Amino acid sequence: MTGSEMWEGVVxxxxxxxxxxxxxxxxxxxxxxxxxxxxxxPEDRPLCRPGALFWWEVDDGMAGLRFRRRPVPxxxxxxxxxxxxxxxxxxxxxxxxxxVDLALRDRERLNWVSEDYMQVPILVGSDGRVWDGxxxxxxxxxxxxxxxxxxxxxxxxxx
Numbered sequence: 001m002t003g004s005e006m007w008e009g010v011v012x013x014x015x016x017x018x019x020x021x022x023x024x025x026x027x028x029x030x031x032x033x034x035x036x037x038x039x040x041x042p043e044d045r046p047l048c049r050p051g052a053l054f055w056w057e058v059d060d061g062m063a064g065l066r067f068r069r070r071p072v073p074x075x076x077x078x079x080x081x082x083x084x085x086x087x088x089x090x091x092x093x094x095x096x097x098x099x100v101d102l103a104l105r106d107r108e109r110l111n112w113v114s115e116d117y118m119q120v121p122i123l124v125g126s127d128g129r130v131w132d133g134x135x136x137x138x139x140x141x142x143x144x145x146x147x148x149x150x151x152x153x154x155x156x157x158x159x
Contacts, residue, residue, distance in 0.1 A: 004059040008152050009033070010120055010132075011052040019048055023056060024123060024131060024152055040065050051119040053150055072121050072148040077141035080122065080149065084130045095137075102138050113139045121148035 009023040017037055024030045035056070040048055047067035048054075054067045075083075086098040093101075102110060113135055122133025130137065131152060140147050 004057060007056040007058070008123075008150075009054050009056055010123065010150070011048055011050055011054070012120065013050060014048055021054070022123075022132060028125075028131070030131075035065070040067070050117075051121060051148065053121060072150060074146040075149050076144075076146055077137050080124075080130070080137055080147055081141075084124045084128055086130055086134060098134060099138050099141070102134060106135070110135055110138060118145055119148065121150040123150050123152050125152055 005025060007023040007025050009021040012020045012022060012032075014037075018034050019037060020032060020034050022030065023033055033056075037045060037048065044065070044067045047069070051072075052067055053072065054065055057064045057066075081095045086093050086095060118136055118139065120133075120136070122136055123131040124133075125131050133147070136147060139145070
């Protein structure tokens with residue numbers, strides 16, 4: 001790789017030596033990665049917990065991690081559904097279609113979503129789509145829970 005790539009990530013699980021995270025690049029590329037806790041500055045390690053947001057810059061083999069220090073905004077499921085549309089379907093889907101599809105196709109996973117997993121922010125794009133978090137949105141609509149929301153953009157700004 002040449003040049004610099006900036007990824008935004010959400011910590012999924014933290015182990016004794018490493019953590020796993022879902023990361024997304026500005027062009028929409030996504031990946032699940034495992035990163036070493038030793039790559040985090042000692043003063044930032046307490047920030048590494050499920051749901052934590054970070055920026056990961058990879059530059060010609062060198063990497064840097066920065067964790068978010070500000071609170072993540074929360075919205076009700078109906079507010080999220082009013083502002084962003086579901087995923088990358090073509091033609092675009094409505095939230096009613098998405099909820100019915102997930103209930104029929106992925107009912108077991110909807111029942112599996114834990115309280116800890118509900119703390120992981122959903123990821124929305126400036127393109128008007130939800131990039132990650134469809135199951136959490138459906139669960140929040142059923143339970144009335146508020147969702148942590150992160151807008152993925154180059155500027156890393158809040159909604």
